[in-house]
Amino acid sequence: MTSVLERGLKPSWSWLGVDIYRIFHLAAVFGLTCVLLKVIQLYHRRQELIKAFSRFPSHPTHWLYGHVHELLQGEMLNKTELWSQKYPYAFPLWFGSFSAFLNITHPDYAKAIFARGDPKDNVSYRHIVPWIGKGLLVLHGPKWYQHRKLLTPGFHYDILKPYVPLIADSTKVMLDKWEQLITQEKSLELFEHVSLMTLDSIMKCAFSYQSNCQTDRENSYIRAVFDLSYLVHQRLRIFPYHNDLIYWLSPHGFQFKKACQLAHRHTDKVIRERKESLKDEREREKVQKKRHLDFLDILLHAKDENGAGLSDEDLRAEVDTFMFEGHDTTASGVSWLLYCMALYPEHQQRCREEIKEILGDRETIQWDDLGKMIYSTMCIKESLRLYPPVPAVSRLLSKPITFPDGRTLPEGSLVGVHIYSLHRNPAVWQDPEVFDPMRFSPENLSKRHSHAFLPFAAGARNCIGKQFAMNELKVALALTLLRFELSPDPAKPPKEIPQVVLKSSSGIHLLLRKLP
Numbered sequence: 163m164t165s166v167l168e169r170g171l172k173p174s175w176s177w178l179g180v181d182i183y184r185i186f187h188l189a190a191v192f193g194l195t196c197v198l199l200k201v202i203q204l205y206h207r208r209q210e211l212i213k214a215f216s217r218f219p220s221h222p223t224h225w226l227y228g229h230v231h232e233l234l235q236g237e238m239l240n241k242t243e244l245w246s247q248k249y250p251y252a253f254p255l256w257f258g259s260f261s262a263f264l265n266i267t268h269p270d271y272a273k274a275i276f277a278r279g280d281p282k283d284n285v286s287y288r289h290i291v292p293w294i295g296k297g298l299l300v301l302h303g304p305k306w307y308q309h310r311k312l313l314t315p316g317f318h319y320d321i322l323k324p325y326v327p328l329i330a331d332s333t334k335v336m337l338d339k340w341e342q343l344i345t346q347e348k349s350l351e352l353f354e355h356v357s358l359m360t361l362d363s364i365m366k367c368a369f370s371y372q373s374n375c376q377t378d379r380e381n382s383y384i385r386a387v388f389d390l391s392y393l394v395h396q397r398l399r400i401f402p403y404h405n406d407l408i409y410w411l412s413p414h415g416f417q418f419k420k421a422c423q424l425a426h427r428h429t430d431k432v433i434r435e436r437k438e439s440l441k442d443e444r445e446r447e448k449v450q451k452k453r454h455l456d457f458l459d460i461l462l463h464a465k466d467e468n469g470a471g472l473s474d475e476d477l478r479a480e481v482d483t484f485m486f487e488g489h490d491t492t493a494s495g496v497s498w499l500l501y502c503m504a505l506y507p508e509h510q511q512r513c514r515e516e517i518k519e520i521l522g523d524r525e526t527i528q529w530d531d532l533g534k535m536i537y538s539t540m541c542i543k544e545s546l547r548l549y550p551p552v553p554a555v556s557r558l559l560s561k562p563i564t565f566p567d568g569r570t571l572p573e574g575s576l577v578g579v580h581i582y583s584l585h586r587n588p589a590v591w592q593d594p595e596v597f598d599p600m601r602f603s604p605e606n607l608s609k610r611h612s613h614a615f616l617p618f619a620a621g622a623r624n625c626i627g628k629q630f631a632m633n634e635l636k637v638a639l640a641l642t643l644l645r646f647e648l649s650p651d652p653a654k655p656p657k658e659i660p661q662v663v664l665k666s667s668s669g670i671h672l673l674l675r676k677l678p
Contacts, residue, residue, distance in 0.1 A: 215254040228256025246583040263576030267583040269613035276621030280557040295479030316460035332362040349651035349671040357493035368457040383428040386421040395661040491551040494663040498549035504648035514643040540599035546617040553582040553660040647675040
């Protein structure tokens with residue numbers, strides 16, 4: 163009786179004949195082992211980073227946050243610029259205890275990096291891949307080389323030439339809107355308007371698609387692209403969102419997925435319809451005789467030496483990459499350029515006079531006019547120096563590197579060329595904070611280091627669309643200065659913030675006066 167009672171009171175629970183306490187014990191041991199292995203892995207990772215960067219002094223770090231706690235205090239660009247003067251050529255930046263990269267701020271080091279073909283880093287760029295796919299921006303190795311070779315003809319002068327009137331039309335729509343919005347007392351925030359204008363231009367040049375996005379904000383694809391650009395920047399800014407699990411379970415992660423699906427459906431539909439139309443022989447002849455080929459035409463007709471073209475997945479990736487890179491970066495470039503013109507009225511007036519002399523009685527701009535905009539181009543380049551649309555680019559070293567001063571980094575290291583700081587490096591540029599277009603006069607070009615000016619990066623992986631971007635900057639500048647006089651709003655100065663592209667956290671506000 164006692165033994166039965168004891169057996170009844172003894173907690174001998176079992177599951178499939180296995181003592182549940184043993185399961186808990188094994189699970190606890192397994193969990194602790196995993197944690198211990200992860201701690202050991204992180205420790206070794208940190209020791210490897212410390213060893214790799216041992217010859218590069220840097221600003222003191224926090225044991226847990228690295229430099230993040232200082233960089234998040236709102237002065238990121240000022241801090242990196244200040245540190246670049248204290249630690250010349252390059253210095254490590256730590257993001258936490260287990261992630262760091264070498265921050266390069268001197269043209270000698272930049273030249274050493276861009277002379278190689280290292281891939282983009284696997285940290286920041288991976289956040290963009292769900293949207294743009296694996297196109298030219300993130301590809302590396304033989305597939306990158308194949309895509310670069312296939313896409314290069316799409317940026318030849320003969321292809322870009324007919325895009326000028328399309329860009330001019332989009333710019334005029336923006337300027338017409340500004341005429342309706344401006345008042346004498348109130349400034350206008352430019353960036354959103356300019357971003358819609360560059361998006362409109364890209365749609366016309368990439369798809370031959372009239373989106374009317376500047377006047378009709380209800381277009382679902384345009385809204386998705388706008389949302390995706392914002393969400394990518396937001397994810398990079400909020401460090402917990404760098405963790406995939408946290409991000410995809412967040413409301414912003416769901417919003418990003420939804421916008422991606424919408425954008426991909428639209429791109430797939432456009433590609434499918436264009437391919438269907440090209441099956442018709444007469445339609446194919448019509449495309450070949452068309453006044454201009456758009457970017458999609460170039461992609462669909464691209465063939466390598468073996469006659470192989472791009473897959474549907476590759477086509478979508480390249481179109482989406484062109485949309486991302488072509489509208490946001492150019493919008494940044496145009497917005498900061500107009501800000502510089504407002505800030506320096508003497509240069510604004512000289513550009514205006516040059517443009518009037520080139521155009522004469524004409525109200526629009528043509529391809530042949532762009533090459534004659536000598537002083538305006540110098541001002542554009544000086545604006546790109548002070549406010550590079552892409553403030554930094556990064557690489558993952560595919561093999562060890564030895565820099566000109568003998569210091570080395572091992573394979574697998576992350577390096578970033580901080581273009582913003584390099585462009586303001588007093589060891590490279592005299593009076594770097596001064597807006598001086600004469601830096602880019604023909605007589606001064608030969609005196610400058612080959613890698614002192616890098617708004618479009620350099621080397622084999624430089625920006626394939628740099629001429630397209632320069633053309634858009636010239637058209638936007640010319641047509642804006644013919645219509646408006648620009649001046650800054652002293653009550654609303656811009657506050658630079660480095661994201662994927664250089665923006666202002668407070669917007670870019672200018673006072674516009676319609677010219678007679």
